[in-house]
Amino acid sequence: MEEIRTAFAAAFKLIVTLDHNLFEIVGLSLYVTLTAVLIACLIGLPLGALLAVGRFPGRHLVVVFINSLMGLPPVVVGLVVYLMLSSAGPFGVLQLLYTPTAMIIAQALLVTPIIAALSRQIIEALHGEYDEMLRSMHAGRMATLSTLIWDARYSLVTAALAGLGRAFAEVGAVMIVGGNINHVTRVMTTAIALETSKGELALALGLGIILVGLSIMINTALMSLRSEMERMAYA
Amino acid sequence: MPDSNIISLQNWTGKPAQNTIVQLEDVVLDSESRRLVDGISLTLRSGGITALMGSNGAGKTLTLRLIARLLQPSSGIVRNCSIEERDIAFVFQRPVLLRRTVAANLLHALKLCKVPRHNRRERIQLLLDISRLSEMANSPARMLSGGEQQRLAMVRAIAGNPKLLLLDEPTASLDPHATSMLENLMTTIANSGTKLVLVTHDAGQARRLSSDVVFMHEGRIAEHTPTHQFLNTPQSDEAKAYLEGRLLV
Ligand SMILES: Nc1ncnc2c1ncn2[C@@H]1O[C@H](COP(=O)(O)OP(=O)(O)OP(=O)(O)O)[C@@H](O)[C@H]1O
Ligand SMILES: [Mg+2]
Numbered sequence: 001m002e003e004i005r006t007a008f009a010a011a012f013k014l015i016v017t018l019d020h021n022l023f024e025i026v027g028l029s030l031y032v033t034l035t036a037v038l039i040a041c042l043i044g045l046p047l048g049a050l051l052a053v054g055r056f057p058g059r060h061l062v063v064v065f066i067n068s069l070m071g072l073p074p075v076v077v078g079l080v081v082y083l084m085l086s087s088a089g090p091f092g093v094l095q096l097l098y099t100p101t102a103m104i105i106a107q108a109l110l111v112t113p114i115i116a117a118l119s120r121q122i123i124e125a126l127h128g129e130y131d132e133m134l135r136s137m138h139a140g141r142m143a144t145l146s147t148l149i150w151d152a153r154y155s156l157v158t159a160a161l162a163g164l165g166r167a168f169a170e171v172g173a174v175m176i177v178g179g180n181i182n183h184v185t186r187v188m189t190t191a192i193a194l195e196t197s198k199g200e201l202a203l204a205l206g207l208g209i210i211l212v213g214l215s216i217m218i219n220t221a222l223m224s225l226r227s228e229m230e231r232m233a234y235a
Numbered sequence: 236m237p238d239s240n241i242i243s244l245q246n247w248t249g250k251p252a253q254n255t256i257v258q259l260e261d262v263v264l265d266s267e268s269r270r271l272v273d274g275i276s277l278t279l280r281s282g283g284i285t286a287l288m289g290s291n292g293a294g295k296t297l298t299l300r301l302i303a304r305l306l307q308p309s310s311g312i313v314r315n316c317s318i319e320e321r322d323i324a325f326v327f328q329r330p331v332l333l334r335r336t337v338a339a340n341l342l343h344a345l346k347l348c349k350v351p352r353h354n355r356r357e358r359i360q361l362l363l364d365i366s367r368l369s370e371m372a373n374s375p376a377r378m379l380s381g382g383e384q385q386r387l388a389m390v391r392a393i394a395g396n397p398k399l400l401l402l403d404e405p406t407a408s409l410d411p412h413a414t415s416m417l418e419n420l421m422t423t424i425a426n427s428g429t430k431l432v433l434v435t436h437d438a439g440q441a442r443r444l445s446s447d448v449v450f451m452h453e454g455r456i457a458e459h460t461p462t463h464q465f466l467n468t469p470q471s472d473e474a475k476a477y478l479e480g481r482l483l484v
Binding site for chain 2 (some may be wrong): 129136139205
């Protein structure tokens with residue numbers, strides 16, 4: 001009980017004193033996660049849409065493959081990105097290891113399959129409903145895709161949210177490729193891991209409370225945005 | 236709404252041309268287990284409204300979908316004469332509307348029909364006017380009543396000036412007022428030069444609107460005759476039974 005009270009006090013103090021370190025860590029967390037999710041959306045959404053609408057040999061295999069990538073263990077992704085970016089690896093010359101960019105790459109790799117698999121599911125369901133109508137209106141491939149993506153926009157927000165949740169809470173991959181370097185690559189999850197290992201439980205819990213709070217805030221904002229827009233479109 | 240306004244936007248020449256627009260030759264459609272459409276031959280000429288009648292499961296919807304190329308026949312030919320595939324539009328029995336506003340549904344159709352940008356606003360207003368949906372232009376399309384949705388689906392289908400409009404029981408679930416509004420709309424569309432093929436179970440509607448009736452029974456065309464003749468002196472036993480409300484065994 002005491003522990004928890006101290007933790008809340010620590011969290012409260014960090015926030016009200018506008019603790020510089022805290023804001024740096026939170027800022028970097030948001031930057032890395034949101035950029036990674038944005039990239040994942042830019043790749044995963046069209047990919048999911050193509051898989052939903054396209055008919056080509058091997059499509060089913062790709063769908064199964066991407067679905068199974070959804071459950072990739074973050075540490076494995078981190079390890080692979082580490083090997084790619086380490087000085088001996090194929091992208092070593094870019095010197096990206098232990099930078100926020102490396103963390104973004106790792107998280108984008110983690111989140112892209114989630115966005116692709118979920119948007120495939122969402123768009124395929126809508127395609128079932130719209131297919132004949134769009135064909136009777138002589139819609140081409142591109143028009144069909146854009147119509148489906150636009151009309152599924154509210155459900156697709158949910159897919160993005162799922163990706164955001166995964167990236168925001170993730171610690172294994174960013175720890176490996178980022179290295180948890182103070183002022184450079186330290187984000188909330190790695191900071192919590194570090195403080196816990198140092199025995200600074202109150203600070204760790206304080207950070208945890210802020211992490212959970214932020215996560216709830218982002219989710220609430222997007223969900224209410226979604227339901228508001230859905231109500232307007234009567235989807 | 237003056238008809239001339241619509242006509243001016245159609246490629247209507249003014250003369251009651253009666254050229255063939257679609258021809259079906261011995262069209263067969265099989266499912267895995269049975270024959271659904273059993274060798275129908277049909278010539279559709281431009282102008283006027285052709286009613287397509289027959290009991291449930293006779294193959295009317297399948298025939299429309301074959302004409303619209305939404306289905307490929309197992310054998311036989313569906314041939315477009317003097318029109319292209321783009322000139323065919325379809326109104327489904329249960330309209331599927333986009334998750335957008337009424338006006339956005341029409342805009343979407345205009346874009347698909349490649350109507351030039353500067354004509355779109357005026358065209359949307361015209362379509363809203365003839366369907367009497369102006370007041371609901373900015374409502375979500377899926378919030379409309381069944382009759383309003385049917386009206387929207389119909390004007391959406393004619394957005395690109397189709398030469399052939401296929402309608403699958405558009406008034407089946409509507410009240411008398413909505414039905415008469417939709418019938419007026421169909422007449423307006425037909426008067427502007429678009430050929431209509433109308434699936435209906437309503438003999439009165441066929442009498443009011445159509446010039447000829449294609450009567451289908453068990454995947455075949457039992458008769459194709461002028462409407463008054465079909466309603467007064469049907470030739471086939473199947474049509475007689477259908478009109479008398481008897482179940483044919
Ligand atoms: N995809 C399909 N696979 C197998 N059978 C089908 C398929 N679509 C339709 N059928 C069958 O084909 C027959 C004709 O169907 P169709 O929808 O054309 O009937 P209809 O004349 O439009 O009837 P209704 O007046 O009830 O709308 C029906 O018996 C139906 O069960
Ligand atoms: Mg039918």
